Amino acid sequence: MPSWKTVRDDFPALRQQVNGQPLVYLDNAATTQKPQVVIDALSHFYEHDNANVHRGLHALSMRATDDYEGARARVAKFINAAAPEEIVFTRGTTESINLVASSWADANLKPGDVILLTEMEHHSNLVPWQLAARRTGAVLRYVPVTGDDGRLDLTQLDRLLTREVKLFAFTHISNTLGTINPVAELCARARAVGAVSVVDAAQSSGHMPIDVRAMGCDFLAFSGHKMAGVTGIGVLYGRRHLLDTMPPWQGGGGMIAHVDFFESRWKPSPERFEAGTPNFADAYALGVACDYLDGLGREEIQRHDAGLAQLAYEKLSALPKIRLLGPPDGERGGLVSFALHDVHAHDVVTLADQDGIALRGGHHCNQPLMKKLGLTGTARASFYLYNTAAEVDALVASLQRIQKFFS
């Protein structure tokens, strides 16, 4: 069991005051802070190993290549992929999903095919499918969200998940509701009708154990910056047999086996999907972030984050004039979304900032869901391994002050 108090010391950005108050950083669903080991790893890479990867025959290039491919193997282990070749490095979750929506969808969808999504998808797992539908003539369907309790209405699956569905994309943890979806069940249901499954793991990859083989997904996407890694690096996991049959989505150096003036042949995955100079330095630092999280234990991290979210949910429920979103019990990840009656979410965030508390307010890239729930936005507190119960109390005290100010 990690000592959460000393874990906090690993994060230099937390040692500061904001508006004269100790920083209470509760915006982890947007991006997490970075431990010193990850910051040091990035500096170390640039100070010692920096050179372009794969094509070089000199010492630094070989070292950089080992660092980059070592990170790929580390990430494969982190999510229990069958082989490093199933890991494609991207810029983040958004790019990973766009890769599937361009490459797989364009090659496999035809007019009348169905892409099944859920009403709780982040715009990153919605707009790429709208674009793919426009290009291929496929149509979109949505699994409804039940209401403020934020669950997927799985009673509708028999009706929605028909043989016409060729792809089912859904989030593991909702960034707005906090709901943890039953992903293994959803992947199995997709497979039963011959559809491929795409899991958006942006909110889960750094917060809980991920085992793609146990989950049974075909694709899984996540971002390094939301899991103690640096910005600009993300991952697409894809089953080998699918990646190997998919066409490239971008062309350039590194992804070709042979180029002629009028045609080219591609390398297998993952190089096929990594045109141009890849982001090897940030990939290396992501591998170090994986080590850091596994050193603490991802089950422990999940218990810690969900415990704080549950505490916050209970304490916020006791406030007057508040509307809380998402499931109240063990189906929730480490975040709480709420709306104060008569106070705009942006005002909540601005006033909380005066108390040194970093929240996020708005539609959280979930505009259709907000509209369905009749909200213009919510404020969101999202927790990570360095947050404390005292910070939950600071949040509650700040909200009480805000309510008093507006009363």
Ligand code: PMP
């Ligand atoms: N999906 C979910 C559920 C998210 O929370 C986010 C980030 N807010 C994304 C996708 C997009 O991630 P990124 O901006 O790192 O590509």
